[in-house]
Amino acid sequence: MVLAPGIAGCAPPNPAEAPAAERSAAGLEQVPLTIRSASATHRFTVEVARSPQEQANGLMHRQSLAPDRGMLFPYDPPQPASFWMKNTLIPLDIIFIRADGTIARIAANTVPLSLQPVPSLEPVAAVLEIAGGRAAELGIAPGDRVSWSR
Secondary structure, eight states: OBOSTTOOBOOOOOGGGSOGGGBOTTSOEEEEEEEEOSSOEEEEEEEEOOSHHHHHHTTTTOSOOOTTEEEEEEEEEEEOOEEOOTTOOSOEEEEEEOTTSBEEEEEOSOOTTOOOOEEOSSOEEEEEEEETTHHHHHTOOTTOEEEEOO
């Protein structure tokens, strides 16, 4: 979830940005995302939180997140980002992605409802949230490469 500039969450989407068939139940655009790790290629379908309001809301109030789903927070230009878990009911792995597509850092199994900031520690082009524990389960690590439709 976002705190302020560079801090993300989840908000109502703008339906005019993508066709209805490509939108989630929350109204956000959905795109395929791939992570290439040392051992395998992992595919996800992610909701894209582009606007400040969408980013402020992130995955707040969600009861669950499927293992092959997530939320992506793109930043252009790359910038430091800091997330928190306010109103987020499920643990998440927060994956910070550099401009070259490599994973800079993974904050694993973040604590639901925590107000503790989770910083990127460097400028990032995107942040990916997936179900807590999935990165370790799949062997996803810093340096792995992430790609998605932009």
